[in-house]
Amino acid sequence: MDSFADHARAAAAEMRAVFPESPLLRNAHLSARFGADIWLKREDLSPVRSYKLRGAFNAMRKRPEADLFVCASAGNHAQGVAYMCRHFGKKGVIFMPVTTPQQKIDKTRIFGGDAVEIRMIGDYFDDCLAAAQSFCAERGGHFLSPFDDDDVIEGQATVGVEILEQLGRAPDHLVVPVGGGGLSAGLLSFFGADCQYTFVEPQGGACLRAALEAGKPVTLPRVDTFADGAAVARIGERTFDRLKGVGLASSLTINEDRLCTTILEMLNVEGIVLEPAGALSVDALKDLGMTIRGKTVVCITSGGNFDFERLPEVKERAQRYSGVKKYFILRLPQRPGALKDFLNFLGPEDDIARFEYLKKSARNFGSVLIGIETSEPGNFERLFGLLDDNGYTYRDITEDEVLAQFLI
Numbered sequence: 001m002d003s004f005a006d007h008a009r010a011a012a013a014e015m016r017a018v019f020p021e022s023p024l025l026r027n028a029h030l031s032a033r034f035g036a037d038i039w040l041k042r043e044d045l046s047p048v049r050s051y052k053l054r055g056a057f058n059a060m061r062k063r064p065e066a067d068l069f070v071c072a073s074a075g076n077h078a079q080g081v082a083y084m085c086r087h088f089g090k091k092g093v094i095f096m097p098v099t100t101p102q103q104k105i106d107k108t109r110i111f112g113g114d115a116v117e118i119r120m121i122g123d124y125f126d127d128c129l130a131a132a133q134s135f136c137a138e139r140g141g142h143f144l145s146p147f148d149d150d151d152v153i154e155g156q157a158t159v160g161v162e163i164l165e166q167l168g169r170a171p172d173h174l175v176v177p178v179g180g181g182g183l184s185a186g187l188l189s190f191f192g193a194d195c196q197y198t199f200v201e202p203q204g205g206a207c208l209r210a211a212l213e214a215g216k217p218v219t220l221p222r223v224d225t226f227a228d229g230a231a232v233a234r235i236g237e238r239t240f241d242r243l244k245g246v247g248l249a250s251s252l253t254i255n256e257d258r259l260c261t262t263i264l265e266m267l268n269v270e271g272i273v274l275e276p277a278g279a280l281s282v283d284a285l286k287d288l289g290m291t292i293r294g295k296t297v298v299c300i301t302s303g304g305n306f307d308f309e310r311l312p313e314v315k316e317r318a319q320r321y322s323g324v325k326k327y328f329i330l331r332l333p334q335r336p337g338a339l340k341d342f343l344n345f346l347g348p349e350d351d352i353a354r355f356e357y358l359k360k361s362a363r364n365f366g367s368v369l370i371g372i373e374t375s376e377p378g379n380f381e382r383l384f385g386l387l388d389d390n391g392y393t394y395r396d397i398t399e400d401e402v403l404a405q406f407l408i
Contacts, residue, residue, distance in 0.1 A: 051302055
């Protein structure tokens with residue numbers, strides 16, 4: 001047994017004694033919408049609601065002599081390691097960013113129980129990665145990388161083993177979310193040239209694309225942690241070694257606000273709860289268009305660890321991306337009846353979602369922060385047209401990242 005595929009099959013067989021395969025389900029809604037045979041590989045339905053326990057299982061089963069496992073994770077890898085520490089009876093120390101959603105922290109504690117200790121370090125994954133590696137250097141223990149480990153890559157490839165068994169053949173097109181590259185490297189190594197690929201990253205964490213452009217792994221100067229399961233500043237050395245030949249044409253980046261529209265659609269239409277990283281592959285279908293029409297396409301829904309306290313933010317970002325919610329600063333005359341005059345410009349479908357105004361003394365005008373929700377993006381053209389015709393001064397700050405962060 002020398003081939004990567006054979007090792008992945010052996011790992012998949014060993015896993016069956018610990019947890020069942022995740023389902024591969026045809027999605028009629030997406031298939032009709034995109035004119036293709038769309039299947040979802042539901043890693044969000046694994047015991048830890050992500051594929052990460054696969055790599056953790058495979059790496060830990062190969063090191064029976066190790067007593068202490070150490071990892072750094074934004075959540076999903078942590079849960080996989082915690083689950084497997086309890087299964088194998090090993091001790092684990094897990095470093096997580098302070099910004100990790102509480103839902104993932106709580107679930108890590110539940111899965112690991114007394115077998116694991118959680119340490120919250122830094123605002124970003126790379127901060128806790130450095131802390132975990134330093135801990136290993138000082139205290140010992142085996143560092144279990146979330147992606148840059150050959151045994152982890154092999155374990156993630158078991159997703160492909162199951163797809164092949166469940167579908168009966170390799171899909172025509174495989175859509176894979178990318179964080180540090182463990183899953184994508186594993187699937188590419190398993191299927192090889194048997195299918196086409198689209199590797200999908202969040203716009204604020206496109207470390208694979210940056211590495212492809214540079215010809216080597218590079219560190220992103222800034223990472224947007226919204227899609228925390230895929231928000232990695234630097235792709236792994238081992239994973240990129242397997243992915244370096246895929247070409248930019250196979251790489252796709254997704255706007256985080258647009259991603260929110262897919263999260264809501266899958267929740268409201270299909271009843272499927274996906275975390276931002278888990279929705280990447282489904283959202284990518286919007287960009288693939290005619291290239292997948294009539295083909296069998298498998299999207300990896302990589303995780304469903306979604307904290308519902310984030311739902312208002314997801315809805316907000318989806319509305320802003322869809323153009324049905326805007327924020328603007330309005331210069332309003334400081335006189336009786338001025339607010340009433342403005343309200344008369346609103347249409348029957350326009351709803352005020354936010355209004356902040358403080359009267360300024362000894363001034364003729366004051367500034368108002370206003371948020372408007374409506375049913376159609378075109379309604380704003382009508383509203384702004386009326387404001388222009390009546391001499392109002394205003395500024396749309398919906399897409400102004402700096403102002404939006406401070407005011408919205």
